[in-house]
Amino acid sequence: MSPLPRQFHDWFTSRGWSPHPHQIDMAARADDPALLLIAPTGGGKTLAGFLPTLAELAEGGHEGLHTIYVSPLKALAADIRRNLSTPIAEMGLPVRVEDRTGDTGQTQKKRQRVDPPHILLTTPESLALLLTYEDAPRMFAGLKRIVVDEIHALAESKRGDQLMLCLAELDAMCPGLRRVGLSATVEDPAAIARFLARHPDPCHILHADPGPAPDIAMLTTDAPPPWSGGGGAYAIPRVLEEVRKHKTTLIFHNTRAQAEIFFHNLWLANDDALPIGIHHGSLAREQRQKVEAAMVAGDLRAIVCTGTLDLGIDWGDVDLIIQVGAPKNVKRLVQRIGRANHRYNAPSKALIVPANRFEVVECVAALDAVRAADLDGTPKGPGPKDVLCQHILIRACRGPFDASDAYDTFRTAGDYSALTRDDFDACLDMVATGGYALRAYDRWQRLRQRPDGLWELRDPRAAKHIRMNLGTIQDTDTLKVRLKNRMGGRPLGEIEEGFAATLTPGDTFLIGGQVVRYEGLREMTVEVTRRADKAPKIATFMGTKFATSTQLSRRILRMFETRNWEGLPQHTVDWLTLQARRSKLPEADRILVESFPHDGRQNTVIYGFAGRNAMQTLGLLVTRRMEDLGLAPLGFVSTDYAVLIWGLDRVPDPAPLFDGDDLRAAFETWLNGNAVMKRTFKASATVAGLLERNIGPQKRSGRQATFSSDILYDTLVKYDPDHLMLKITREEAMRGLVDFGRIEEMLDRTRGRVDHRILDRVTPLAAPLFLEPGRVPVAGEGRERLVEAEAERLMEAAGIADPKPAKKSWRVPY
Template sequence: MPATDLPPEIEAWFAGRGWRARRHQAEMLQASDAGLHALLVADTGAGKTLAGFLPTLAAFCPSRLDGAPAPEGLHTLYVSPLKALAHDVQRNLLTPVEEMGLGLRIETRSGDTPSDRKARQRARPPHVLLTTPESLSLLLSYPEAATLFAGLKRVVIDEIHAFATGKRGDLLALALSRLQALAPQLQRAGLSATVAVPEEYQGWLAPWGDIDSVALVQGEKGADPHVAILLPEGERIPWSGHAATWAIPQLYAQIKAHRTTLIFTNTRFLAEYIFEWLWDANDDNLPIGIHHGSLSKEARRKVEGAMARGELRALVCTASLDLGVDWGDIDLVVQMGAPKGSSRLLQRIGRANHRLDQPSKALLVPGNRFEFIEAMAAQEAVELGIRDGEDFRAGGLDVLAQHVMGCACAGPFREENLRAEVRSCLAYAWIDEAIFTRVLDFVATGGYALRSYDRFKRIVKDRDGTWRLAHPEHAARHRLNAGIIVDSEMLEVRFRNGRSLGKVEEMFGASLKPGDTFRFAGIDLEVESMKDLELVVRAARKSATIPSYTGLRLPITGTLSERVREMLADRAGWARFPDDVREWLEVQDYRSHLPVPGRLLVESFPHRGVEYTTYYTFEGWNANQSLGMLLTRRMEDRGLGPLGFVATDYTLAVWGLQAVEDPVDLLSPDILTHEFVDWVQQSHLLRRAFREVAVISGLVERQQPGKKKSGRQVTFSTDLIYDVLRKYEPDHLLIQAAWADARERMTDVGRVGDVLDRAATQIDHVHLDRISPLSVPVISMIGRENLPSGAADDDLLLEAESLASLAMRTDPVVEVEGD
């Protein structure tokens, strides 16, 4: 790329702050001046956001305008995964704009934006609009979209790794293809600190997958983070449990020793649970807050504002604050429990200091011994610069159907034009004429089995071949229901005066009656009544329950699980481990085998009159849960009398009346052709997947003008339609989409396949006379696995200690079978 001089206004602004423009910031401007799209991969604190906006700021500098008037209309779109990030970027971007006197108007737009402001933004847009994929898609559905975006020059996609591989990425990719058609001169910029394979993201970002049109800009290297692992003082690391409440006294001491501490948990339940424990330990009455996605926007904004002003000493949060939020006073990040992936950990660590030349400080708090090893593996991966990430997948047909409907809301379209536009993004390059025609037919009629129902007829084809809305009211209904995130059924939690605290799952709310108490948003609440979709509460003196939320668990990544196995196999490296962890592995090595990369360890042993088999897959909870369902079905067919199973990220334990003599037979690959199909069809999985794709595609509406359906009503509607389609149109578009979700997302069938591949040729089957040390954590969970993480930790610890006393005896063991 040719060198580009920074405009003097920007040079002066940097100099006035004692800064210099970093190389990667200048290269982003060079790429823009060369007419290229760009992907910036740079460490947290490297000024990525400013780098992405530098071409926009330059376009409004008087020295570049050379006497011409500043551009009018919408110039730049900024798309972020989180509402909080958009508001944070607005605050930080206003400073250079105001200090340089550029006169840029910058606004945010999300689901929380008032409707009058949204209408004004369409009529008189700001120069820079900060938004989310869902809000952008809705904005494109208005008739004025063509005029609004005609002059758009730039789209900046922050934290691109958080979009590209999921359905939100599908929606954003389709929105980008639409924007490029409306504004052919549009330049795209993607920003990330944790991309593992940049070339894949260049292809995703590029129109028509033309990777040469996307410049790859690598950021200047920052200071290495300081990552430590917290260990119990004078005690052993627990055998089991996930909440790590043993660490609360030490964690509170760390909070007192630092300016501001950000404490990450992996679930909303754990955020509330850890917050409760910290508050009980808060003898100094320090200002400690809580933040997660189920809290009301008012509660989240209040906490975000307090953090920005430096008023909190600690904040307990979830992934709601994973990405990009820049609060300069944070000097310590804590990860409670397992990190699950090096990229996610690195992203969270980057919230501390947020400066390239100063090391971020992080503390990992493992809940058990496996989590300690996982924490060490993640710590070393961060030190070595190893990243992990999700694989790319084909775009979802349900998302495509929603996009087609949104395009129809904006105005009539020609099939061939929209198909070409859709195919220009990599996620949907696989769509051919036949598949696209099926999508159009679904949006127009609901499909063959539903075409006799008028409510499914949303678009019609005119004689000249143009598609348009069947009735104008469909546009309003689409905008009420469009979106990708399909939460579980939720109930609003509010006080009698109308003040909202947020939402809990309908299933949890339905279990409560007046007088029951629970803790939410850090407050002890008593139920007064449940009316419609609202849970009316008042302050209570004592809490009894913390809501837990369903949904898929975040599994350990393949990259990190491989490192865990390498550490287990590296006996020389055990010297780094605490004495109790080293002893645990040494006795396991003496009595059995250790899991090693490339091989599958299976152990069989009797315990309390039942025969157990443990499979050390390290493929994550979702994959192990799926494998457990399949194995118990096959064991039933073989007459082995399965009684149950329990899964963790690392291990699957199955127990039954008869011993498993040949795990290779149980793990044969054909289990994924026969048993898998039967299981998914007969289980709730396909129905659940169908519910989500039916809502995303617009077939079933969650909201209607003036009212909202309950989760039970939505489920009832989708179940009825599902039964009709299974019977009369089993190859329906949405059945196909539901199967794709069930295979790829809900069951992690690809990782199950990896286990079967190893089992076919590289399996170590060990017969033991009793429970092994490595199996204690998973066996101790039996009977407690359905409780929220943390709720049963005391019972888990007692059971684990009892099992450990048996497992750690070093009597000789029986035989080993290998391939």
């Protein structure tokens, strides 16, 4: 007997459909405490998640909130509301569905708390905000189910940790609450199930038929990719050819800046005036919504975009995905491929465009991984303490609480299951008093313990400030951009404060595909006018800068080792063959170091394949070690696979540079005195509630927030070096920004085995490194020697003799 009511089967039949097996299974297991569905894109997984709810509500009689749906994106929540309205209306179900996100008006938000809908579609941040109100227990009293869509995307970030703490609290309010997780892209289903489950309860996993393999290939072009760069401009003629052949094409980029540049060049080459749009997170909401509406209506032939369109929004007739630039992560590529042919058992079609010559290798490795269903992922560590601190504040906003009860509740959240009472108490103390060095300041005295042992807000008015500063998403320091107008022109988007500071009136830059002219700054808003006749000065939108995953790096190294190059174009095969002949190809279990002269400098190239962040950190550490050894490095540049260091002296033996103990000691010294720590401190202290990003109607500027953060950091380092916030900062810095863990993984797999090639010229694999941007100078003995040599050369040219005894000088050719 089917678990679905007869009217549901009639509705499916009326549309010429029948429920998929996994949809029936989800309805049959409606009473499971936790259920994870893994289904391909277009497989109806969202409807599967809602079928048990709709079936229960079809019977009528339920008052108030029944199901919460949580999405990583506001746009996805709005899209689900549109899609749910069809079956609800056509079956005449007595169900009210509403969304609640940052875009929802205040009047509607207040009404929802008094009279909640049956189904509420929201985001982790909005759900956390609802839990701060005293009437939350009344609003959630009848809650039966929570559906988390695209759970893999949330599980990878602090937003997921915030959500799981919210679910732990909802469980305490609503015994018997059932959890449903939905995902199309999971490399480790068991890990996601543990993340979703209420610890220590299990979570059952349902796997849908994965459907046909995607139709994926690398875009062939007449010209080979350039040796460096990330824009893919060389492929624009071929990209336009593909756009003409298809109904709607999504053209993904890894950064907002690359998307802007590509869109600009694509539009200049668009002789057929095809309707093309651009969509990324720095654009004004109005502009994004306009593009989204045009996509739904089928009015656009192509959309240049970033990760804002990664997730499961159904955008009409998308029948081709183009990924410009190596995807860096197989799972991300699979997710993006799934945007095409959003139908069950229809293969998705995608083309990859390598942005430069080395990315050809990376793209072929990624394609092989997709075909082998070999997804990548990094094991998740324990729940971050800064998020826990914020959630203690959330709990305090709702009213007095018992510390032991809160501790027991939070430990049911997956990643916090190993939380010790000492760590919890340390977080509670910091939230309550600011910690040892700050407890004398009234500003950080936020909680107090009552005579009955319960904790509460010291000043109830503080709840307003706490609500204003909720969330784990770190804002970049940005300024609004508007067209200049007496009444305040149309908003275009945002640019970074640092970029804005470089602009002078008359400068031009790209935003939203338009070339605009900077006119001035007015009330922290960048005013511009349109200047399509000017060449743009490109804005460096921050966005997310991805590093090649560990698994993808391993695949590349295996390709080098096995010489299985069938998927590579001939120009890349010739390049790698030449590298093997002149030097050697890197190997997984050895570090390859090349030394050669070039342009009057001694150059050292280290092939580590540890990802961009780790290789950048390695460059900093190795140049410091070279300084200690008197090798006079002048600077370095890093990529995902190598570090190029230039200096005055050749490295005689590189093996000592990779001594694990020395590297770790250098890392400790460098990290403690580096700006990375201050940057991380600012982010973590904001999440933890020690710093406020919003202090009233006005938001702090990035410079104001950084200034306050730096003062607080220096104070704690000087007077309270064991402060919990400094410990959290260190954990967070190690977790991501510097990726020292991948350096240690590189040292473990190579175990001191170093191949040193001393050569007379640049090698084929090293050549592109000389064209890389982002060079980092090293201030030390090498630069002093250069200055000394140049001064002597100039004095000799002027015929001026130095009356003092001459020091030993070094002549450096230029």
